[in-house]
Amino acid sequence: MSIETMPLSKAINAGLRKAMQDDPKVLLMGEDIGPLGGVFRVTEGLSAEFGTGRVLDTPLAESGIIGTAIGLAMRGYRPVCEIQFEGFIYPGFDQITSQLAKLTFRHEGALSMPIVIRVPYGGHIGAVEHHQESPEAYFAHTAGLRVVSPSTPNDAYWMIQESIASNDPVMFFEPKSRYWPRGEVDVERNPLPLHATAVAREGSEVTVIGHGAMVTTLLQAADIAAEEGTSIEVLDLRSISPIDWEPILASVRKTGRLVVAQEAPGFVSVASEIAATVTERAFYSLESPVLRVTGFDTPFPPAKLESVYLPDADRVLEAVDRALAY
Amino acid sequence: MSYTAATIQLLSPEGSLVDSDAGAEYRQYIDELTDDQLREFHRQMVVIRAFDMEATNLQRQGQMALWVPSLGQEAAQVGSAFATRPQDHIFPAYREHVIARIRGVDPVDIIRMMRGVTHGGWNPAEHNNLHIYTLVIGSQTLHATGYAMGVKFDGASGTGDLDKDIATVVYFGDGATSQGDVSEALIFAASYQTSQLFFLQNNHWAISVPVTRQSPVPLYLRPSGFGIPGVQIDGNDVLASYAVSRKNLDETRVGGGPRFIEALTYRMGAHTSSDDPTKYRTNAEVQFWQERDPIARFETYLRSLGADDAFFAELAEEAADVAADTRKRTLEVVPPPNEFIFQNVYSEPHPRIDEQREWLAQYEASFGSDA
Incomplete structure (x- = not known):
């Protein structure tokens, strides 16, 4: 076993390096990803190592990045595009949803679209507008895309490589508030398939589930609850589309209660989908309604209010208490 | 917006060769064409017009949800399509029926799309690199540019070998020039110096909005701001379309950087079967372009070279056969x-x-x- 300790940003960097070493058709595209290494330094050193022919500092145009990545994929390349911040993805939204997502269907399988779009997302970093949002539901709603989000350095290292190896387009959401904390990475053994949901902490009374940075909040909530004598099971969703239902249903069958948490607004969201599906498939196991703890259905507020907007451990525990009160 | 002093024209609307300084550098490409090649240009234009009119009829009779006529744009398409080489990749918009046919696509596959049984219709790899239609305006310009970037990264263009270097051609219309994707494609093409031809068919109307609303200046001037040379041609002159495309394609394929051609043509029919052009344009304008019809002038030219009535009669028969066959096979298309x-x-x-x-x-x- 070979364990290395590194932050999530470096784990993605290591995963990208490995994928580029393994397959000469993998190339990186994005704004400021060359000598600068990206605004979060995720691609640091890769331009020097692989050259500007494989790490493309592109013009500042998101639709151009995605659209030309599509052409490159048609030519046999496996582009990995970086969107600088999630709030800047919308100029590329048409190329992602109307072209990238549908080209394999439109070609009736005659071509694949092995493109990864890396998207730093989420709050907790005190940034200005358009730099703290969680737009993953838009993409999960679009057939033809796969959507994932790692929460740990180990998952980040493996999931980026699995996403690049996928012949389908993958939206790879990186929880930017988790870029810096370090964690252990097993660089020899891949723990789980790309689309598996993981049990992050076992418990017996209430199941809580989330993805990305929210998993950290859920683990904090479980710690606090344990001190108060309540056993919470924490699930790390990892894959937003498709969703790995069986571990979620198994957990709900065990605990009878489910709280779904996310930073994104709750209306028509990943949490809505989980609540609806669990209700359909585990109705007789539920002791209480599935509850959602989410961002408000408002624009992401100015940063001084983000701690009010973003669900924290207390808001998760408030929902846990409501679930237990049924 | 119509012909300008800069418009390259090699064959006049009256059907005679034009001797001009501007056209001189392109004449050699025409001189190299054989009589058989010239007749093939005509054959393709006449056959696709018959196909197109039959498709319009089929739509009117309820056999298709929609038809997108190419009536009037045959010369711009046929000339540029024959200017490509076998290794080239072509990204059409959705009105390039004869280009598809020339590259080996069965036109009934285009009808299948409009008849609601497919969103695509063919595999580009099995149809001489003719990519499928793109319905969102301008999106394909970025795909073509990305493809051309990949070609360049592979070292498959820019070697100087005309029979191997791959050029990528993308077709789009005057309306598309207002789309951000087209500007972004020009930017990426210029930045990466792709071997690529932007072929704009300016048919003067984006559904009901005239080209003057898209641009106050002639569109061939647009790419110069991106560092890409542009040239304007008479798009109803198949010889100009062929020669100017051939020259620009061969210059870009060997590494001369991306090129841009604005072909001035006219959409004689509706934008699609869903619209009514009498609501937004004048008979006088239509008449102006009727007098500059691409097929009529080329027939006059071919007759001057010796093509006789028998040739044209035979061709008319072939076109009628293709139309009848199109009708028959359209009615046989079944849902998936x-x-x-x-x-x-x-x-x-x-x-x-x-x-x-x-x-x-x-x-x-x-x-x-x-x-």
Whole structure:
């Protein structure tokens, strides 16, 4: 076993390096990803190592990045595009949803679209507008895309490589508030398939589930609850589309209660989908309604209010208490 | 917006060769064409017009949801298509019926798309690199540019070998020039110095909005701001379309950087079968372009070279046969099976798709064998 300790940003960097070493058709595209290494330094050193022919500092145009990545994929390349911040993805939204997502269907399988779009997302970093949002539901709603989000350095290292190896387009959401904390990475053994949901902490009374940075909040909530004598099971969703239902249903069958948490607004969201599906498939196991703890259905507020907007451990525990009160 | 002093024209609307300084550098490409090649240009224009008119009729008779006529734009398309070489890749918009046909696509595959049985219609790899239609305006310009970037990274262009270096051609219209994607494609093409030809068919109307609303200056000037040379041609002159495309394609394929051609043509029919051009344009304008018809002038030219009545009669018969065959095979097109909905949404297995496919099969089966 070979364990290395590194932050999530470096784990993605290591995963990208490995994928580029393994397959000469993998190339990186994005704004400021060359000598600068990206605004979060995720691609640091890769331009020097692989050259500007494989790490493309592109013009500042998101639709151009995605659209030309599509052409490159048609030519046999496996582009990995970086969107600088999630709030800047919308100029590329048409190329992602109307072209990238549908080209394999439109070609009736005659071509694949092995493109990864890396998207730093989420709050907790005190940034200005358009730099703290969680737009993953838009993409999960679009057939033809796969959507994932790692929460740990180990998952980040493996999931980026699995996403690049996928012949389908993958939206790879990186929880930017988790870029810096370090964690252990097993660089020899891949723990789980790309689309598996993981049990992050076992418990017996209430199941809580989330993805990305929210998993950290859920683990904090479980710690606090344990001190108060309540056993919470924490699930790390990892894959937003498709969703790995069986571990979620198994957990709900065990605990009878489910709280779904996310930073994104709750209306028509990943949490809505989980609540609806669990209700359909585990109705007789539920002791209480599935509850959602989410961002408000408002624009992401100015940063001084983000701690009010973003669900924290207390808001998760408030929902846990409501679930237990049924 | 019509012909300007800069418009390259090699064959006049009256059907005689034009001797001009501006056209001089392109004349050699015409001089190299054989009589058989010239007749093939005409054959393709006449046949596709018959096909196109039959398709319009089929739509009017309820056999297609929509038809997108190419009537009037035959010369711009035929000339540029014959200027490509076999190794080239072509990204059409959705009106390039004769280009598709020249590259080996069965035009009934285009009808299948409009008849609601496919969103694509053919595999580019099996049809001489003719990529499928793109319906969102301008999107394909970025795909073409990315493809050309890949060609360049592969070292498959810019070597100086005209028979191997790959050029990528993308077709788009005057309306598309207002789309951000087209500007971004020009930017990426210029930045990466792709071997690429931007071929703009300015047919003067984006549905009901005139080209003057898209641009106050001639569109061939647009790319100069991106560092890409542009040239304007008489798009109803198949010789100009061929020669100017041939020259620009061969210059870009060997590494001369991206090129841009604005072909001035006119959409003689409606934008699609869903619109009514009498609401927004004048008879005088239509008449102006009627007098500059691409096929009529080329027939005059071919007659001056010795083509006789028998040639044109035979061609008319062939065109009528293609139209009849199109009608027959259109009526034979059947819907795909339900299973089609779930196929190829993803390249790799996907549990949600599998569940829904299974559900639908069980639901259908629940009606019993009589259903």
